[in-house]
Amino acid sequence: MSDRPGDGVQERIAHFGRPKTLCGVTSLPPAAQPVRAQAVVIVNVGVIHRVGPSRLHVQLARRLAGDGFVTLRFDFSGIGDSDPRPERVVPDGVRQDMNDALSYLQTTVNATSFVLVGLCSGANACLRYARLHDGVVGAVLLDPHSYKTPGYYVRHYRRRLLQWQSWRNVLKGWGAGERDSRAGYEAGPPSGDGLVAPPTVIPRPEMEEAIAELTGRGVQLLHVFTGGHEAYNDREQFWELFPRLEGRSEIQVEFLAEADHTFHRRSARREVVALIRDWMATRPFARAAWAQPEAAAVLS
Amino acid sequence: MTPFFFGTSDRRLFGVYEPSRREAARSGVVLCYPSGQEYVPAHKAFKFLASLLAEAGHDVLRFDYHGTGDSGGDLDEGTPASWCSDVSDAIEELEDTAGTDRVSLCGLRMGAAWAAQAAAERSDVACVVAWDPVLDGRAYLEKLEQSARRGGDTLDDQGFVLTAETRAQFAAVTPATYARVPQPMLVILTQGDPTVIDPAMFGRSGDARPRNVEFVPGACVWEEGELGPGGLPVRALHRITDWLE
Numbered sequence: 001m002s003d004r005p006g007d008g009v010q011e012r013i014a015h016f017g018r019p020k021t022l023c024g025v026t027s028l029p030p031a032a033q034p035v036r037a038q039a040v041v042i043v044n045v046g047v048i049h050r051v052g053p054s055r056l057h058v059q060l061a062r063r064l065a066g067d068g069f070v071t072l073r074f075d076f077s078g079i080g081d082s083d084p085r086p087e088r089v090v091p092d093g094v095r096q097d098m099n100d101a102l103s104y105l106q107t108t109v110n111a112t113s114f115v116l117v118g119l120c121s122g123a124n125a126c127l128r129y130a131r132l133h134d135g136v137v138g139a140v141l142l143d144p145h146s147y148k149t150p151g152y153y154v155r156h157y158r159r160r161l162l163q164w165q166s167w168r169n170v171l172k173g174w175g176a177g178e179r180d181s182r183a184g185y186e187a188g189p190p191s192g193d194g195l196v197a198p199p200t201v202i203p204r205p206e207m208e209e210a211i212a213e214l215t216g217r218g219v220q221l222l223h224v225f226t227g228g229h230e231a232y233n234d235r236e237q238f239w240e241l242f243p244r245l246e247g248r249s250e251i252q253v254e255f256l257a258e259a260d261h262t263f264h265r266r267s268a269r270r271e272v273v274a275l276i277r278d279w280m281a282t283r284p285f286a287r288a289a290w291a292q293p294e295a296a297a298v299l300s
Numbered sequence: 301m302t303p304f305f306f307g308t309s310d311r312r313l314f315g316v317y318e319p320s321r322r323e324a325a326r327s328g329v330v331l332c333y334p335s336g337q338e339y340v341p342a343h344k345a346f347k348f349l350a351s352l353l354a355e356a357g358h359d360v361l362r363f364d365y366h367g368t369g370d371s372g373g374d375l376d377e378g379t380p381a382s383w384c385s386d387v388s389d390a391i392e393e394l395e396d397t398a399g400t401d402r403v404s405l406c407g408l409r410m411g412a413a414w415a416a417q418a419a420a421e422r423s424d425v426a427c428v429v430a431w432d433p434v435l436d437g438r439a440y441l442e443k444l445e446q447s448a449r450r451g452g453d454t455l456d457d458q459g460f461v462l463t464a465e466t467r468a469q470f471a472a473v474t475p476a477t478y479a480r481v482p483q484p485m486l487v488i489l490t491q492g493d494p495t496v497i498d499p500a501m502f503g504r505s506g507d508a509r510p511r512n513v514e515f516v517p518g519a520c521v522w523e524e525g526e527l528g529p530g531g532l533p534v535r536a537l538h539r540i541t542d543w544l545e
Contacts, residue, residue: 011312011370013303023303025314025370049343051369054460058370081303081316081347266375266461 008032009065014072016104022097023081024050024074026108027065038137038285039111040064041101042073043122044198045262049080052119053262060117060273067277070109074101076198094198098129113137113288115220115280120144120261121198127210128199130219135288138220140276143261145202146225146232149240155233208242215250218286222279223253224272228261252279301350306363306393307372313386314370315363317397318350322357327426328394329353329544331362332387332407332415335380336444336460338522339368342408345521345532349406352541359398363390376461380414380469387418395424402426404544409522410434413473420480427484429540432491432522435501437473444470479503484510486543490518490533514539 008030016022029035042057044050050073051058061071075082076097085093098116105111115138116126123144130136202210214221225232235255239246254275259268307313320326331346333339350360365383367373391403404427407415412433419425434440441462448462462470478485479502487502494515502511518533 011305011372013305015303023301047344048340051340053340054337055368055375059374080343081301083301 007062007066009062011062014074014104014108017077017082017097017100019086021077021083021085022074022100024072024101025061026105027061027071027073028109029065029068029070033066033068035070035109036068037287038069038113038115038280039105039109040069040071040115040117040280041098041105042071042117043098043125044076044079045119045122046198047079050075054264054266054269056119056263056269056272059269060276063273063277064280067281069115069280070105070111072101072105094125095129095132098125098133102133102135113285115139115285117276118142118144118198119263121200124200124202125198127202127207127214130214131210134217136214136219137285137288138222138280138283139214140222140224140279142224142272143226143229143232144223145200145207146229146237147204147241148231149237151240152231152233152237204241208244211242211245211251215245215248219250220279220283220285221251222276222283223251224275225253225255226259226261226263226268227255227257228259252283307366307386307389310372311366311389312372313363313366313389313393315361315390315393316347316350317394318354318360318362319398320357320359321354324357326357326545328359328361328398328400328403330387330390330394330403330405330415331360332390332405332411333362333364333369334407334409334411334522335365335368335383336410337524338409339364341524342522345537346408348532349537349540352537353544356541356545358404358544359394359400361390361394361397363393376463379463379466380410384414384417387414388422391418391422391424404428406431406540406544408432410440410470410473413437413477416478416481416485419483425483427486427544428481429486429488429543430478430502431488431536431540433478433487434473435475435478437471440473441467441470475501482509485512486540487511487513488536488540488543489513489515490536491520512543 010028012026014024014026042061045053057073061073064071077093078084102114112135114136116130116136117140118126119142123141126139127141127144130139223238235253238253256271263269263272302317304315305312306315331350333346334342346362350362353360364371365378365386367375367378394403395401402424405415405419405425406429408431412430415428419428444462499513502513503509516536516539518536519531521533
């Protein structure tokens with residue numbers, strides 16, 4: 001499938017914020033396509049600008065727009081083409097940037113319901129921000145922070161036992177040299193809202209509380225983990241980590257064993273884009289329960 | 301800074317125009333990104349360089365080749381020949397936007413090769429900066445092939461598709477690519493061993509087309525590991541700005 005402009009998706013520069021320091025690109029559905037009620041916001045992966053690793057975000061935005069979802073991908077302050085905020089040190093810069101992005105979509109395309117998409121630290125930022133804005137009705141969390149479970153270790157060592165490389169390392173006295181990823185497993189939530197920068201780690205209790213709160217609000221969550229995640233190795237690991245949440249219909253968990261963490265391979269990008277499109281098309285998103293914007297000029 | 305789209309409806313290019321911050325602009329400068337996976341890490345340095353040049357009085361346009369960055373098209377649609385054509389489109393766009401009839405080109409890695417090829421074909425290019433240019437296209441390609449996954453007659457360099465045509469055009473890049481540039485040229489090197497570089501490979505130095513070959517060590521901006529804070533070759537970028545003045 002192609003994403004040529006001839007497919008009808010239109011793209012517009014998004015220059016917004018107060019003052020206009022934030023930069024992004026809005027992908028709009030083809031004129032003949034009914035516009036869906038939810039607008040999508042795709043955030044940065046670390047310091048990679050809004051195109052995403054191997055252009056994943058461009059591809060995803062164009063596909064979602066082709067399906068009828070207005071999609072904005074933008075750079076946080078100080079990343080890509082967005083300037084740092086004039087006041088430089090901002091206590092909750094990511095939160096303000098996200099507020100500005102959602103306000104921009106409100107005023108330009110009348111959007112009132114939002115689905116956030118983030119990879120890695122971007123996914124962590126989406127999870128935290130979703131709690132702060134009642135307009136968020138869904139989130140796609142790609143390789144968010146996770147914790148190893150006893151099941152993880154069983155699977156991990158069972159696979160290693162079957163690999164000649166592991167035995168060779170043992171015979172040569174080379175250790176695995178793995179990093180302890182359990183810091184934060186039982187930690188309490190951070191002080192403040194924790195959105196100074198996209199977080200690389202979220203304490204497990206905070207994650208559980210966030211997911212419980214969001215699903216209680218009817219927010220749809222798609223968790224996608226890849227074979228490249230350093231602390232995750234099976235689809236069921238999510239439920240090992242959060243048994244209390246098992247059975248909640250708002251949560252969908254997928255494990256793409258063949259995909260790498262930043263979806264560098266074309267096949268991995270195609271797989272994850274197809275998965276997200278399918279999820280977006282079939283999920284029963286709730287209506288956002290927050291005030292409608294006063295005025296809106298449709299972006300054209 | 302003004303981001304915008306330009307080009308034709310079936311070949312839409314994304315550019316960022318940085319107007320001169322001085323009253324009277326000196327000239328226009330088109331910045332040419334490197335290709336493939338080198339594009340993303342280099343983005344920050346290009347933004348910084350564009351800002352330096354605008355501060356020095358230049359009108360600057362940096363742009364994404366078709367099928368890359370925010371431009372239209374998909375990763376498998378571009379070829380080196382089409383990216384050279386995009387450089388020409390960007391030159392014309394900057395001339396229209398800034399109201400100038402001559403521009404300078406600055407390209408990094410393969411971007412330097414596309415800039416050199418465009419300069420050799422046009423009469424409205426004032427000078428060229430080749431920043432860490434790819435000098436041995438075959439060696440460049442071999443490195444890509446080591447990390448690429450083979451699929452039919454194409455190679456997938458972490459998502460950037462290397463067709464047989466693209467590989468042949470990459471492999472054809474040699475020092476002669478730069479020696480053909482008829483305009484004055486600065487070759488600025490931030491990596492490697494400068495003693496193995498023979499300045500004569502970039503063409504005859506003289507009044508007709510003076511050549512400056514300079515080694516200014518600094519961060520390698522096109523590799524992912526250098527993406528963190530402070531990963532900019534500040535001295536080299538200032539040297540480019542000074543030379544263009």
